[in-house]
Amino acid sequence: MSTQPSDDAEPGAAPATANTVAANNETPTVTESEPDVAKPTQEEPKVAKPTELQAAAPVEAPLPATTAGETTEPQSAPAQDTDSPAHDKKPESGTASQLPPLAQLWKAAEGHAHFEIWGVPLSDPERHIPTQIIFQKFLNANDGDVEKAKAQLLKTLDWRQKTQPLQLVRKMFSKAKFDGLGYVTTYTAGDEPAVDEPEQKEVFTWNLYGTAKSLDETFGNLQEFLEWRVALMELGLIELNIGGAIKPITADYDPYQMTQVHDYRGISFLRQTDVAKAASKESIIVLGDNYPELLKEKFFVNIPVIMGFLFGIMKVFVSKKTLKKFHPISSGTNLAREFVNTKVDGLGDKLPAEYGGKGADLKTLGKALIVE
Numbered sequence: 001m002s003t004q005p006s007d008d009a010e011p012g013a014a015p016a017t018a019n020t021v022a023a024n025n026e027t028p029t030v031t032e033s034e035p036d037v038a039k040p041t042q043e044e045p046k047v048a049k050p051t052e053l054q055a056a057a058p059v060e061a062p063l064p065a066t067t068a069g070e071t072t073e074p075q076s077a078p079a080q081d082t083d084s085p086a087h088d089k090k091p092e093s094g095t096a097s098q099l100p101p102l103a104q105l106w107k108a109a110e111g112h113a114h115f116e117i118w119g120v121p122l123s124d125p126e127r128h129i130p131t132q133i134i135f136q137k138f139l140n141a142n143d144g145d146v147e148k149a150k151a152q153l154l155k156t157l158d159w160r161q162k163t164q165p166l167q168l169v170r171k172m173f174s175k176a177k178f179d180g181l182g183y184v185t186t187y188t189a190g191d192e193p194a195v196d197e198p199e200q201k202e203v204f205t206w207n208l209y210g211t212a213k214s215l216d217e218t219f220g221n222l223q224e225f226l227e228w229r230v231a232l233m234e235l236g237l238i239e240l241n242i243g244g245a246i247k248p249i250t251a252d253y254d255p256y257q258m259t260q261v262h263d264y265r266g267i268s269f270l271r272q273t274d275v276a277k278a279a280s281k282e283s284i285i286v287l288g289d290n291y292p293e294l295l296k297e298k299f300f301v302n303i304p305v306i307m308g309f310l311f312g313i314m315k316v317f318v319s320k321k322t323l324k325k326f327h328p329i330s331s332g333t334n335l336a337r338e339f340v341n342t343k344v345d346g347l348g349d350k351l352p353a354e355y356g357g358k359g360a361d362l363k364t365l366g367k368a369l370i371v372e
Helices: 018-024 101-110 129-141 145-165 215-220 222-240 272-290 308-314 332-338
Strands: 182-188 201-208 258-263 295-301 326-329
Touching: 101 129, 101 326, 129 145, 145 272, 182 222, 201 222, 215 222, 215 272, 272 295, 272 332, 295 332
Parallel strands: 201 258, 258 295, 295 326
Antiparallel strands: 182 201
């Protein structure tokens, strides 16, 4: 599916070379397949799940009742204009395809055994703004194509049911492998603490891959690394607080996005290990499939100047929409300059000194996953 990746060029693989991409098929946008949509049938009324907060979707109005002795004559279908271009079009069957896009996604999700995404219990998007935001993100990621958005949504529900990302946030990870590797920070106007108003805060996730003592150790157990990476994403979502949203988003307005910084200080791009490449490939797929439209901007910092040309090569493999969000910076101290016009005034000054700001370091200010 052609989804907007949440995270690309993961550990030790900051912009991949053409050979690397070709070898691993590391395409940040995942090829989409058409969903398996069963033909509409007359369904039995569904019983709402105990945790669902809304009534079931409305059913069609019943046919008019007849009194005793009355018979209902079958009505003749109106004559069709065979000369009209519309005559050649097949009428859409069932009621699902006649519903608005968000309602169609809700109808699909309503029948799934898992009914949570990003910590939000799904409900009727007409009454529940957090669900509206999530469904709209899936639509935005698929350029409004309802069938593709529905397929991605159902696959995400399958994945979350199997993976249980919310439990990973509370998991203990190896200190030797992951200590200091990732942080989440929230910046607001003035000196006030973090607020729930999305228009007044900026959420950052930091991936400091250069701090890994051993790339082979950190990325060697692929499943363990992916769990850590997913948990960091969920930690950022807690800061976004989509569950507390009171204003819907649109295709053009969406303040519920994060800025991502990948710091590759000390990593040699000319000596990438196979395990780092595998971790990069799987991270792109997992995060791209299951966290659409959560990326605001992505900065690759402390990238050697000679590697900048690789972003030109990436144009072949990344959608234009995604590529516009990628920014390679050779020196991390120049990062603060990138935040001139933002929701938070003086955002650049709030960043840590090593990234050109005047704020506290990540270890002091940032939130991290539990390690032992």
